[in-house]
Amino acid sequence: MNTISNKTYSATPTTVEKKWVIIDAEDQPLGRLGTKAATILRGKNKPEFTPHQDIGDNVIVINAEKVKLTGKKMTQKTYFRHTGYPGGEIFTSAADMLEKDPTSLVTLAIRGMLPKNKLGRKILGNLRVFAGAVHPHTAQQPEKIDI
Numbered sequence: 001m002n003t004i005s006n007k008t009y010s011a012t013p014t015t016v017e018k019k020w021v022i023i024d025a026e027d028q029p030l031g032r033l034g035t036k037a038a039t040i041l042r043g044k045n046k047p048e049f050t051p052h053q054d055i056g057d058n059v060i061v062i063n064a065e066k067v068k069l070t071g072k073k074m075t076q077k078t079y080f081r082h083t084g085y086p087g088g089e090i091f092t093s094a095a096d097m098l099e100k101d102p103t104s105l106v107t108l109a110i111r112g113m114l115p116k117n118k119l120g121r122k123i124l125g126n127l128r129v130f131a132g133a134v135h136p137h138t139a140q141q142p143e144k145i146d147i
Contacts, residue, residue, distance in 0.1 A: 013055060028147055060137055063130075106129050
């Protein structure tokens with residue numbers, strides 16, 4: 001008799017242990033940082049990955065103000081938003097965004113790599129981005145990850 005089960009394992013948030021991970025963004029390219037963080041947030045680095053569940057780890061990104069953009073992206077890359085009023089288009093360069101709020105630049109890069117649905121918005125809640133090296137999550141004992 002065959003003892004191997006033919007059932008597919010489906011992880012649930014109650015059965016998966018969520019860790020805390022810290023990523024240092026200093027001198028890291030924004031895209032590479034974003035893909036690594038999005039993979040960990042989504043849980044794709046775990047063998048029990050389940051596409052419709054939030055089983056990823058909590059990610060802390062520090063030194064967001066020291067993130068690197070390659071080529072001429074710092075001046076040529078623009079971010080678009082709309083006020084909701086006619087003619088309310090606002091374009092902001094990456095350099096202006098990094099100067100005004102460096103955490104938003106990193107958050108936008110990671111958010112763009114997550115699913116565009118309820119699950120993606122829920123997963124984004126597991127991300128914490130800080131401009132400097134100090135963060136208030138030392139009690140969670142985060143594990144440092146090298147990119």
